[in-house]
Amino acid sequence: MSSKNLDFGTFAQDVMLGLSASPKSLPSKYFYNSKGDKLFQQIMALPEYYLTKKEFEIFETQYESILEPVLNLGQSFNLVELGAGDGLKTKILLKYLKDIKADFQYFPIDFSGSVLQELKESLHSDFPELSVTCIEDTYRGSLVKRLWDNGKPNLILFLGSNLGNFSLKEAYDILDHLKIGATHGDFVLIGIDLKKDPQTILDAYHDSKGITRDFNLNLLDRINQELDGDIDVNSFKHWPCYDPVSGECRSYLVSLQEQTINLKALDQSFHFEAFEPIFTEISKKYSLSEIDRLAEKGGFVPVQNFTDSENYFADVLWR
Numbered sequence: 309m310s311s312k313n314l315d316f317g318t319f320a321q322d323v324m325l326g327l328s329a330s331p332k333s334l335p336s337k338y339f340y341n342s343k344g345d346k347l348f349q350q351i352m353a354l355p356e357y358y359l360t361k362k363e364f365e366i367f368e369t370q371y372e373s374i375l376e377p378v379l380n381l382g383q384s385f386n387l388v389e390l391g392a393g394d395g396l397k398t399k400i401l402l403k404y405l406k407d408i409k410a411d412f413q414y415f416p417i418d419f420s421g422s423v424l425q426e427l428k429e430s431l432h433s434d435f436p437e438l439s440v441t442c443i444e445d446t447y448r449g450s451l452v453k454r455l456w457d458n459g460k461p462n463l464i465l466f467l468g469s470n471l472g473n474f475s476l477k478e479a480y481d482i483l484d485h486l487k488i489g490a491t492h493g494d495f496v497l498i499g500i501d502l503k504k505d506p507q508t509i510l511d512a513y514h515d516s517k518g519i520t521r522d523f524n525l526n527l528l529d530r531i532n533q534e535l536d537g538d539i540d541v542n543s544f545k546h547w548p549c550y551d552p553v554s555g556e557c558r559s560y561l562v563s564l565q566e567q568t569i570n571l572k573a574l575d576q577s578f579h580f581e582a583f584e585p586i587f588t589e590i591s592k593k594y595s596l597s598e599i600d601r602l603a604e605k606g607g608f609v610p611v612q613n614f615t616d617s618e619n620y621f622a623d624v625l626w627r
């Protein structure tokens with residue numbers, strides 16, 4: 309590939325922009341290639357990564373209340389899921405909806421084609437009669453296109469603290485897009501990680517097995533593979549840090565030495581000073597009052613907050 313022929317918005321273009329910027333950064337959406345998808349599955353099973361377990365608890369114990377408002381509409385509806393992943397939590401809702409013979413269609417959306425393929429197969433074996441339409445797209449892209457729009461009301465799921473992977477400013481932009489996607493007086497259910505003991509949060513992004521480190525470093529592996537790079541992955545250190553004021557857990561890859569990396573596919577070299585960081589991910593946490601403000605400023609009306617027994621995580625239902 310020649311650097312002159314790069315399409316805007318591609319991995320190559322984003323790497324070029326991110327590594328040329330000061331401070332350097334790489335978009336976290338690129339974690340999710342097939343290796344990254346597998347590593348993320350392992351992260352979700354880690355004892356330190358409480359987020360998945362807490363949200364699972366909320367779904368297991370409160371699925372009826374979560375679904376009550378949309379079922380009370382008394383009509384056929386769409387269950388739309390942004391960033392569906394393995395659909396593990398959603399399957400709890402799907403099972404209940406199937407048991408009560410609810411009339412609905414499921415639209416899982418994910419940026420990762422391989423994740424969608426796996427989800428499609430597992431849904432086919434778990435719920436053979438379910439009407440499923442997979443959409444491979446970004447959050448914003450899918451919300452603007454609204455491929456699911458068949459005039460029926462929607463319950464849009466945005467689970468797993470995916471909103472946390474955006475800064476506050478970007479989160480408002482996502483909420484603006486959610487309003488475009490939620491046109492029929494729809495409901496949105498958003499999974500949000502709550503502020504808590506900073507150590508608990510930091511441990512979730514600095515696990516003892518080093519899986520999160522590998523997940524972060526996989527960005528450099530991916531650059532090596534896809535852009536013909538010569539990066540020595542071991543010369544970078546995974547460095548997460550949590551700021552209890554902003555609620556931002558920010559992850560970096562810090563160059564342990566002064567070095568120049570070469571990306572042949574881009575015809576480009578990038579220089580790193582010793583201990584120069586690449587910012588790779590934000591995982592933002594909110595308090596319940598900050599969530600109320602988010603709803604109000606974002607133009608949504610809170611319907612109900614669902615939290616786990618330790619108040620670690622919240623799934624908030626808005627209209």
Ligand code: AVI
Nearest residue numbers: 351468469470473520590591
């Ligand atoms: C997908 N996302 C909500 C995860 C998070 O917690 O920010 C991604 C992740 N990054 C490191 N561990 C997990």
